[in-house]
Amino acid sequence: MYESYYGFKEKPFQLSPDPRFFFASNHHQRALSYLQYGLDQGEGFIVITGPIGTGKTTIARNLLNNINDANIVAVQLVTTILNPHELLALVAAEFQIEVEGSSKAELLQGIEQFLIRLNQQGKRALLIVDEAQNLPSETVEELRMLSNFQLDNKPLIQSFLLGQEELKGIIQAPDMEQFRQRIIASAHLKPLSEAEVKEYIDHRLQQANCNKEHVFDEGAYAVIHDKTGGVPRKINIFVDRILLFGFLEDLNVIDVEAVNQVAEEMEIELTGSLHAKPISESTATQTITTEIEAASLDSIKSTLKEVEDILDTTIKEKVKMARYVDKLLKQKNKELSQSK
Template sequence: MYESYYGFSERPFQLSPDQRFFFATSHHQRALSYLQYGLDQGEGFIVITGPIGTGKTTIARNLLANIADEKIVAVQLVTTKLTPDELLELIAAEFKITVTGNSKADLLQSIERFLISLNKQGKRALLLVDEAQNLPAETIEELRMLSNFQLNNKPLIQSFLLGQEELKAIISAPDMEQFRQRIIASAHLKPLNSEEVKNYINHRLTQANCNIEALFTDEAFQLIFEKTLGVPRKINIFVDRLLLFGFLEELEHIDCKAINEVANEMSIELTGSLTNNSLSDDNSHQPLVVNSTENVENMKNVLREVEELLEGSIQQKVKMTRYIDKLLKQKNREYAELQSQTTNND
């Protein structure tokens, strides 16, 4: 919607991971280096962890998109809340392995035959497991068992695990010692610092062919960092909303006033919350006492919030209506000018 107004070739802050917009901070570059090192070694596990929204999936897709080695057959798993048997079934499905029989032994034998056939072709399998913090410990152990498939003392499959911080706790458990000994490298992603936030935003604007000089003021970059805490996904959500706001308000530049106004709007919405506040509290399961003064006051607060949400929604619709009206008037003028030129030519 705002792309044509600001002259973008596409939306620069989409949520879907896109390797074309990948921006490598020092931490992201280190993680990529570890992944590449793991590829070169062809064995063991590489583990990448980090908070929600710091770019783990983007790194995985960037790696897959840039694998030039035709000898590597790679698949990525994104549904990971699986039992060991379900994991094996999903691996077989992703590698398009034909399974003969219905038992787990049949499944394992089919996977092993496939891996051996790859090896005979001079190829090897690479498994990227995203959201690995959802894997039960016994399923992670199943991954370790798969790494035991070898031929001529060379592993037939290699796994990269990418997950949130909870994955570190799972792997650190006492009964995971054998798995830890198979990890050849690990990295932990961090949110961006203030300078990286500025570079990140400018990088994505450049990728979208932005030709507006200083679309954001220097103070704006610092404030965006403070509002998003440097988390890339939050930056995408927030800056996308800022550009929509700038389009509706016909702003040529985004300043701190616009940022604070949008942040206030988003603070009472469900759209990509910029805060880490939980929607529930310790009293969420207590019975409701209708005649409680506290509950009556809570109801009033809820009604006020609903009123503010409705008012904000109405304001956005009014802005949108104004813009559509403006577009229609512009199109009518262009049509009238075209008709006038046609008449003059006749």
């Protein structure tokens, strides 16, 4: 869509985590350093927490992408609410461990034998558990029990836990003392500062091989930070939409006015729809009559104004979509004529 217009070789603000687009803010770099430190230690738990969309999964994938040690066999779990038995089954499946039965004892035996074979080959296992806040405390405790698998006083498996802020509450519970004593490092991710938002956006544009010197006006970055709170995932969604808007409006440089207009459009899309419960015709007539009798003239005018605004926005969106389709058709015709 807008990629060729702005000279990108790919979309710079995709939602799916991509290690190539990893941006090392101060907090993200510290978290990554803790993960790397834990990896070098080869034992204990590393815990990374943070609000939704702050980049925990991206950090994990960046770490996996940059592991140069062929002796580390790593898998990543994206968990839901699992009991201890289900967790063990998932661990066995991700490590591709063949287990004869499905009982907990058989799963544990199969996992232990697999880890011993890895150790004999000079290798060790790394388990990265994403969305760990979904795990009940007894399942987190099962992870601790897995860390008890040792050979020659060396742990056979290591675990990293990444989760939303609720994970801290699970770990801080009174009955989790033994687990807390196994944590060798932890970090909490925070949203990006205003300066980091600018660096983040410019970094992703550069990774997409942007050939323009300026895509955003300097003042636009502050508005983007204000509207997204500095949360990377929200920035991706918002800026992607802004770039589409810039393409449709033939903007060479996106300014504050454009950013505010997109923010207003997105706010209306999310919160401006009308919701009504189905009611019978007689009830509807009675309700309308009662409301008209009770409502003041100013209230009726206000309601009509709101409806008018919503209709106006809908018409604008229809026009914009028509322009967008027309623009795509012209672009396709141009490409076809050039290929002849």
